Structure formats: structure tokens, C-alpha cells
Amino acid sequence: MPMRDGDLQRVRALPLFSDCSPQTFDAVTAGAFLQRFPAGTTLLLEGDQVDFLYVLLDGIVELEGTWNDKETTLSILKPVSTFILAAVVLEADGLMSARTLERSDILMLSGEAIRRAMQADATFATAVAQELAGCYRGLVRTLKNQKLRGGIERLANYLITQRLRQGGDPTFTLPHEKRVVASLLGMTPENLSRAFATLADYGVEVNGPRVTIARPVVLERLAKPDPLIDNHQPVTEVLTGKAQRERWPRPTKVA
Secondary structure, three states: OOOOHHHHHHHOOOOOOOOOOHHHHHHOOOOOOOEEEOOOOOEOOOEOOOOEEEEEEOOOOOEEEEEEEEEEEEEEEEOEEEOOHHHHHHHOOOEEEEEEEOOOOEEEEEEHHHHHHHHHHHHHHHHHHHHHHHHHHHHHHHHHHHHHOOOOHHHHHEEEEEEEEHEEEEEEEOOOHHHHHHHHHHOOHHHHHHHHHHHHHHOEEEEEOEEEOOHHHHHHHOOOOOOOOOOOOOOOOOOOOOHOOOOOOOOOOOO
16 A cells, blocks of 8 residues: 555654654655555464564554463554564564454554664664663563452453543443453453452443443452552553653542
8 A cells, every 4th residue: 555644644643753853754664565454364473573563553453472272362452553663673583473353554664774773863762762661661560460460350450441541431341352351361251251240249230342330439449450550541552651651640430
């Protein structure tokens, strides 16, 4: 697909590129190409050599890992976001697979051009470091959530986060199908169903993808949300360095 000016403007607005010089941005995007992929397309397999930095402009992408016939969802990406940056910087094989969950427009930027730009433009190199630092902090939050909390506590905090990200109303919609939610939380679908049943005693009502938190104070008392683990910023699951630096907002409570 031909590059559109609007697409380049959306990429330019990303924290990764917003402060770099026009010359650097032109050099990084000079050889870029935009492709539209149908749902279910595998973009990258873990272990593959990574030649491009991917920028998701439209659609949804799932990042997943596998081992010994098992697989898990690591992240769900929505526009506009980049992925596989660490592998590009290190010129290393990818540790995750990526596939589209719906029809997606993806801009592919040369990994070699990214590395040259980092050497030539200190501002851009700093932005890359901030982006990777933000992703690292997101990973630490995820590890703490997985290791310090049980499944019911993880689900409770996930629901509190989703409610706040969607405006704070008591009723909201799960952003993904329950199979994906279970994988993101490190649970099986069966354990997720049991956890939802347990949370009914704390005022959580579930009707398909619709969730109502009827007693938010009671649910928060169980969840014990922590700003050093949870992040209620209204962004994708993979956080940018800029989002990680923003202050933790006070949770909204509904009487």
C-alpha cells in the first residue's frame, strides 16, 4: 500500500519519534512500507530474525509465546503502537510471535535504519531508551502481579483497571474475549470462570462481555490496587515510556 501523509503524521506523533529531527525521521521512514493484513495473519514467529520495527496503525495485534505445546498471550496491541523494538535495537531474534486479531494496517520500518538513526541522533537514541525503559517497567508490573497475587486478586485488579480506563461507569465491556483475558492474567479459561463466580460475592455481575461492579468499595478492598503494580492509564497493555512517567491517578469510587 502507498504511504499516506496522515499515516506518517500519526507515526511522527508517537513518543518514539516526536522529538527527533526531521532529517532523522525522513531517514527512518524513507524505506518504510505499509501493508494491510487480514485477521489471523502471522507477522512474526518467535525465534525469527527481526528485520523491521512494526508500527500498528489500524487493527489489533496479539503478541504471544509458546513452549512445549503450550501458548500464552503476552500482550494485546491497539493503534498506534510499536512492537519488537528491543529485538531491533539488539539486532536479535524475536522472543515473541505476533499475529493480527482483525484486519490491520502495519507500517514496517527498517531495523538497520533505526540503528543508524540511534547512532546519529542523540535525541532519538534517548527516545528509544525511554521507550524500552517504559516497556521494562511494564514487564516488572506484570511480573509482580503474577507472582504476588492469586488469580482472584489479579482478576479483581484487572476489572478495576478496565472500569477506570473506560470512564469509571459501573458497567463496562471486557476489551477482549474471555480466553484472551484468561491468558493475559496467567489463568486457564476454567480458572477464570471460577474466579468470576467468586467475585459475585464482591458485587461483580457478568453477562457475556458486559461486567458490572455493583460494590466497587468492596471489590477494591479485596483487590488492594497498588500504584507500584497497577497502572490505570488509558493506554494499550504495552506502555510507552511517556505513559510510565505520568503520575498515578487516584481511583474513582462509585457509591
